[in-house]
Amino acid sequence: MxxxxxxxxxxxxxxxxxxxxxxxxxxxxxxxxxxxxxxxxxxxxxxxxxxxxxxxxxxxxxxxxxxxxxxxxxxxxxxxxxxxxxxxxxxxxxxxxxxxxxxxxxxxxxxxxxxxxxxxxxxxxxxxxxxxxxQLAARQSTLPTIVSGDVVIDRAQRRVSRAGAEIHLTPTEFDLLMTLATSPRTVLTREKLLAEVWDWIDASGTRTVDSHVKALRRKLGPDLIRTVHGVGYAFEPTPGS
Missing domain, CATH: 3.40.50.2300 (Response regulator)
Structure with a gap:
């Protein structure tokens, strides 16, 4: 900093x-x-x-x-x-x-x-x-890269690619994707995502989560993050991963 x-x-x-x-x-x-x-x-x-x-x-x-x-x-x-x-x-x-x-x-x-x-x-x-x-990047330097189909999440370098093309994510978008991807198929509530990614405990910010998920879908495609209406979101590994 x-x-x-x-x-x-x-x-x-x-x-x-x-x-x-x-x-x-x-x-x-x-x-x-x-x-x-x-x-x-x-x-x-x-x-x-x-x-x-x-x-x-x-x-x-x-x-x-x-x-x-x-x-x-x-x-x-x-x-x-x-x-x-x-x-x-x-x-x-x-x-x-x-x-x-x-x-x-x-x-x-x-x-x-x-x-x-x-x-x-x-x-x-x-x-x-x-x-x-x-701090997480330093700790994650020895952790394996997450591969889900044609999506590659390099935790050490904090880089994401799909079908071989690098996708630019903001630090917040990367943290959100990582939080979802490290618990695949697990539904995480908006409140939990706010606490984990944004470090907030105020549920009034849940619209922020929705907007960032939409931004991720626009960059990575609509198939990776599933909406559970009224609850939250889940990362869905692509077929073959």
Whole structure:
């Protein structure tokens, strides 16, 4: 993680706030600093890309509607150069917009107006997940690759391919796929997935699980993850695996 160091020598998470409304940007940055984190602000898309690639923050809080480049293009350009966790802020509670955001590399999203408490909780959760993913990758370096038909999940390299073609997944999408694939044919509730992948205990976020599953299906095909209506999801190994 691209932490800064405080006066006591402790690592401090660095958050980049990308928001063109000064009042919102200032309020978010102030709240992040109140949590003990370092916060920088960018007010337009071009500056956001340049700043993100220069300071390599631990998390980017990114508004979708920006002057210059919109948030989707900002996210796409950042992820193409250096994968950085992104929480998108959108004024529209539209699942298509959310799926597009996830498709360009966002890890999470909040719709405006949002509570500052929830944004802090999502940011803290994402910071924990990134740190946990790094620890898991180290432990999984000796674990066998998961092969299900033409789907290959390399746990050590955190890479996924299908029919020989590599599929780009965000860190959150990979963690979700891994959680499902390591318990094949087992139905996992949305609440359990939230706890395991997002490190949340608030069931109000179950729509986030649904959106990420849809994003996985769009990238990997509709046959790998089975919906159990009213319950959750299960990974279905492909024939011959």
């Amino acid at each position: 691209a932490n800064t160091i405080d006066g006591a020598g402790r690592a401090t998470p660095l958050v980049l706030v990308v928001e063109d409304e000064p009042a919102i940007a200032t309020a978010v940055a102030h709240r992040m600093r109140a949590e003990g984190w370092t916060a920088e602000i960018a007010a337009d898309g071009i500056t956001a890309v340049e700043t993100a690639l220069r300071i390599l923050p631990d998390v980017v809080v990114l508004d979708v509607m920006l002057p210059g480049l919109d948030g989707l293009e900002v996210c796409r350009r950042i992820q193409a150069e250096h994968p950085i966790p992104v929480i998108m802020l959108t004024a529209r509670d539209d699942e298509t917009d959310m799926l597009v955001g996830l498709g360009v590399g966002a890890d999470d999203y909040l719709t405006k107006p949002f509570s500052m408490r929830e944004l802090v909780a999502r940011t803290r959760s994402l910071l924990r997940r990134v740190e946990r993913s790094a």
